[in-house]
Amino acid sequence: MLGTMMDFPLTVTTILERAGKYFSAVEIVSRRPDRSLYRSSYGQVYRRARALGECLQRAGMKRGDRVATLMWNHSAHLETYYGVPVAGGVAHTLNLRLHPDDLAYIVNHAEDRFLIVDDVLLPLYEKFRDRVKIERVVVVPQSGKPVPAGYENYEDFLAQATGEFSYPALGENEAAAMCYTSGTTGKPKGVLYSHRALVLHSFCIALADCFGLAQRDVLLAVVPMFHANAWGLPFAAAMIGGKLVLPGPHLDAESLLELFERERVTYAAGVPTVWLGILEALEKDPGHWKLFPGLRMTCGGAAAPEGMIRRFDKLGPKIIHSWGMTEMTPAGTTSYIKSTLENWPEDKKYELRAKQGLPLPFVELRGMTMEREIPWDGKTLGELQVRGPWIAESYYNQPEEKERWTADGWFRTGDVVTIDEEGYIKIADRSKDLIKSGGEWISSVDLENALMSHPAVQEAAVIAVPHPKWQERPLACVVLKKDAKASDEELREFLGQKFAKWQIPDAVVFVESIPRTSVGKFLKSKLREQFHAWKWE
Numbered sequence: 060m061l062g063t064m065m066d067f068p069l070t071v072t073t074i075l076e077r078a079g080k081y082f083s084a085v086e087i088v089s090r091r092p093d094r095s096l097y098r099s100s101y102g103q104v105y106r107r108a109r110a111l112g113e114c115l116q117r118a119g120m121k122r123g124d125r126v127a128t129l130m131w132n133h134s135a136h137l138e139t140y141y142g143v144p145v146a147g148g149v150a151h152t153l154n155l156r157l158h159p160d161d162l163a164y165i166v167n168h169a170e171d172r173f174l175i176v177d178d179v180l181l182p183l184y185e186k187f188r189d190r191v192k193i194e195r196v197v198v199v200p201q202s203g204k205p206v207p208a209g210y211e212n213y214e215d216f217l218a219q220a221t222g223e224f225s226y227p228a229l230g231e232n233e234a235a236a237m238c239y240t241s242g243t244t245g246k247p248k249g250v251l252y253s254h255r256a257l258v259l260h261s262f263c264i265a266l267a268d269c270f271g272l273a274q275r276d277v278l279l280a281v282v283p284m285f286h287a288n289a290w291g292l293p294f295a296a297a298m299i300g301g302k303l304v305l306p307g308p309h310l311d312a313e314s315l316l317e318l319f320e321r322e323r324v325t326y327a328a329g330v331p332t333v334w335l336g337i338l339e340a341l342e343k344d345p346g347h348w349k350l351f352p353g354l355r356m357t358c359g360g361a362a363a364p365e366g367m368i369r370r371f372d373k374l375g376p377k378i379i380h381s382w383g384m385t386e387m388t389p390a391g392t393t394s395y396i397k398s399t400l401e402n403w404p405e406d407k408k409y410e411l412r413a414k415q416g417l418p419l420p421f422v423e424l425r426g427m428t429m430e431r432e433i434p435w436d437g438k439t440l441g442e443l444q445v446r447g448p449w450i451a452e453s454y455y456n457q458p459e460e461k462e463r464w465t466a467d468g469w470f471r472t473g474d475v476v477t478i479d480e481e482g483y484i485k486i487a488d489r490s491k492d493l494i495k496s497g498g499e500w501i502s503s504v505d506l507e508n509a510l511m512s513h514p515a516v517q518e519a520a521v522i523a524v525p526h527p528k529w530q531e532r533p534l535a536c537v538v539l540k541k542d543a544k545a546s547d548e549e550l551r552e553f554l555g556q557k558f559a560k561w562q563i564p565d566a567v568v569f570v571e572s573i574p575r576t577s578v579g580k581f582l583k584s585k586l587r588e589q590f591h592a593w594k595w596e
């Protein structure tokens with residue numbers, strides 16, 4: 060027998076409508092490149108998002124067409140988050156930290172028809188413009204300077220709206236947003252988020268034991284809007300009607316602390332590198348910054364060090380450790396102390412908070428080794444596999460990546476975990492040998508391949524080495540060909556032709572040989588051990 064409830068689609072449109080109707084006066088605060096702040100509101104975002112949807116439709120955007128964005132975190136970016144999907148398009152956020160070669164590949168693979176780009180990011184777009192077929196480029200004036208000749212101004216584009224816009228009837232499983240992950244080796248892979256996934260994920264991250272979001276919160280999204288939808292905050296914030304603070308390109312500790320203080324931020328989300336910077340600034344000058352007394356900060360993207368959680372506790376802000384992936388919309392777990400463990404000793408509780416934690420409701424997970432589930436003993440290692448309503452079932456147009464899913468329908472995360480007696484997961488390692496610097500991936504294999512294309516290089520292995528600021532930075536271990544010569548600087552300059560600056564190893568060490576496994580693969584764990592205590596200059 061069927062239930063007698065309405066079959067009501069879960070779409071981003073309903074989130075926008077609610078925010079526009081009930082929270083129109085709630086502010087969206089954004090920071091411009093010149094550091095000045097400007098204030099918009101859900102009322103304005105509502106009107107402008109609808110205007111954007113109407114104008115994109117007039118410009119020929121059809122159902123499912125991809126509209127790329129190349130933007131920092133600010134209110135116009137928020138307008139695209141809503142304006143594109145409510146008109147039937149797919150908002151495709153481009154990671155502005157990628158190399159132009161990768162961006163060209165991604166834009167072509169996604170077949171983006173439109174691009175909305177910050178004027179300050181036009182120089183980046185111009186580096187790959189000739190290699191992509193974008194039909195219409197709209198430029199958001201952020202710098203205060205006139206939009207360069209030959210480009211269309213976003214404000215002029217929106218001004219063409221008549222207000223006669225009606226939402227298409229969207230199915231909840233239609234795509235609303237898109238993001239490419241470079242989280243594994245090989246080419247970047249596209250993840251297509253459905254309306255349904257974004258809505259359910261919003262409900263879930265708002266829960267008290269997840270990010271704990273409420274209407275009266277002031278939410279600072281430090282995590283970039285080009286990285287996994289800023290962890291879903293722009294959707295969840297509008298759903299609950301919470302004030303949003305968007306820092307533009309200014310992500311240094313001082314600029315962020317200014318925002319925390321001025322806007323009375325109650326909740327913020329970012330990667331450990333950002334929080335470590337904030338911690339240092341707070342400890343250097345205790346009492347200088349007046350933070351909201353109950354401030355909570357989600358820390359994800361890389362492991363939150365236990366020492367950092369403890370140090371923040373002393374100062375007031377509470378770190379909520381969370382794990383997720385682009386393929387998971389992205390939140391998967393958070394770590395909090397269950398009521399039944401409240402009487403555990405303090406040290407054990409900190410140990411738990413530094414773990415990645417418990418799965419969110421509707422995220423199912425298991426650790427697998429040799430086709431068997433690992434026991435909950437906190438010792439046995441296994442590959443973390445997940446499934447749930449906001450977890451990708453496939454990549455966009457990449458059938459060759461099918462092996463990332465098991466035959467029984469679980470997604471292989473590539474993370475290696477233990478699960479303790481209480482069900483808390485702890486990420487022990489990554490099965491993939493990637494480097495995560497400041498929350499962004501660097502592929503070691505790509506760097507090695509490039510290094511090994513240098514005439515003087517025999518072999519190269521690039522490994523992640525702990526770094527006090529960036530969590531990890533790449534170190535290149537190079538074996539030179541017999542009688543060949545090359546310096547550290549020369550090799551890094553060579554990489555500069557292909558890689559963005561932040562992806563290039565900070566140092567090259569010359570070694571006799573690279574340790575190998577029995578089947579002849581690089582034994583990087585050995586190198587990581589050897590260089591674990593590497594002193595960065």
Ligand code: AMP
Pocket residue numbers: 240242287358359360361362363380381382383384385386389415472473474486489500
């Ligand atoms: P991305 O898709 O770029 O968000 O990267 C996802 C990957 O980041 C995961 O597979 C993990 O390897 C890593 N990651 C994310 N959050 C955490 C965390 N809290 N602790 C450790 N690793 C994490």
